[in-house]
Amino acid sequence: MGIVGDISHSRVCGSLIPALKIMGANVCVIAPPTLIPANVEVLGADSVTSDFDSVLPDLDAVYMLRVQRERMEGAPFPSLREYNMMFGLTQQRDRLMKPDAIICHPGPINRGVELDSFMADHPDRSVILDQVYAGILVRMAALYLLLGGSEDGIAA
């Protein structure tokens, strides 16, 4: 599993990587060095790289993170254009991916930055809407339990 994008500011990563490790995944973190936290091994990832294309052919799942559209003064990369060229999941990168590799994203997507529409809406690869639906169910369950629901889901 590859996680691509702003690792250093991502709250997603803090829970996603440990969860993936529990599920037995091998996790690779992919980002420009300016978006990788100082001690990335603390997060539990198995490997780190800034060379997306070199690892993309090995990934079963590509988890794209949202890029902050902040002002460019002091930004961690030169331009959204260059970010898209180097770390965006573009249509051209489709041929580098395993035939059955899937695409995840926590939403909302910056189309044309971290994900091209071709990839975001890819009928076979994109599971982003499934993630959204699963997210609703998980939230419902969490709220139910926090509000006093019992463990087997039957009201006390």
Add this chain to the structure above:
Amino acid sequence: MALLLKNARAIDPQVGLDEVCDVLVRDGRIVEVGHDLAMEKGETVDLAGKVLVPGLVDMHVHLREPGYEQKEDIASGTRAAAHGGFTAVCAMPNTAPVIDNAVGVEYVKARAAQVGKCRVIVSGACTKGLEGEILAEMGDMYAHGAKAFTDDGHGVQDAGMMRKVMEYASQFDCVVMPHCQDDSLVGDGQVNEGTCSTRLGMFGWPAEGEELEIMRDIALCRLTGCPLHIQHITTARGLQMVREAKAEGLPVTCEVTPHHLFLTEDDIDDTYPTALKVNPPLRTAEDARALIEGVADGTVDAIVTDHAPHTDWEKDREFELAPFGMIGLETALALVLTNLVSTGVIDYARMVELMAVRPRAILREEPVQLAPGSVADLTVIDPDATWTVQRADFLSKAGNSGFIGAELTGKATDVYVGGYATLTDGVIVE
């Protein structure tokens, strides 16, 4: 096309070669190095009495194109380079427009291919417009062939920005090359702060203005892991910091110019010679001695010219108004041979390391060796030629050399780039 270079003393420390022998070149590459070589047909050149070395590389040159073609352009600058014995130069990005995107990189490459007389290695800016605020598109430039990144001429003032530059660049296989100058300390400094600035009554450019940034950038190298190449180092303490960084195992290299080795602040007399106004400024005799020591002991990786051409009308002004910089492509080799090799401070092998081997390695260029398989970028030197530096002999558009009138021994006579002659008997091959 075949070329047989006979009877030169061939010197290349990379392959432990220093003997009189023949070198056979075919289709741009060396095919054989040995004795009594012969070939069916092609050109044979007798180089008896000459020295043959891997082609020299000047990794710090201002070709001024695009934007400042009245000072120099790629055609004239690369002719000056070939005339001085160089087979490749690295062009600095402080042109107009600044080379801070792939379009600029491609422009310089295309012009060099059309009108150049040597290879031109392109460096890109670290920050957009050299303004120190927004990262330049280093990834795109790298993909288009930029080999190093530098904000030469300015330096990146903000430490946080420099950290970002180095961190971002660390994903590519290339060096970041800082011009170390803390503007808040240097201000309008004209000459070295101390005796010289006091004697001439001009604003001082303190050694600390350079040393603080060297210290900062070495610290950032440690933090980011980005290979660091300190440009035109001038002070004893700055060099000591590099020495210690190397001992620590950090990927730090540095370069010096002939003018900082062979001229000092004492040469700036009360005629206010603007040719000696350079940035960083000429330092003390003690600093120059320390730099020469560094050249000899291996602390200094490369000798570069920082060839900085200006028009006469720009330099023929009051000292404070004249721009910084001097040219150097056509004098560097002879200055090194005369002042360092002839005097025994270094030998030819070390000269080759400083002016060919290490610059290529630092710029991640393919090595050039006097061995079969290598690209035939070659420099032939007449070690006994004595000559006087004269403005009229320069092929550079500019004449702002600090060495006019100097009596030198040793000169490049022939230069080959990819097996093709660019200089023959001291004359450019057009």
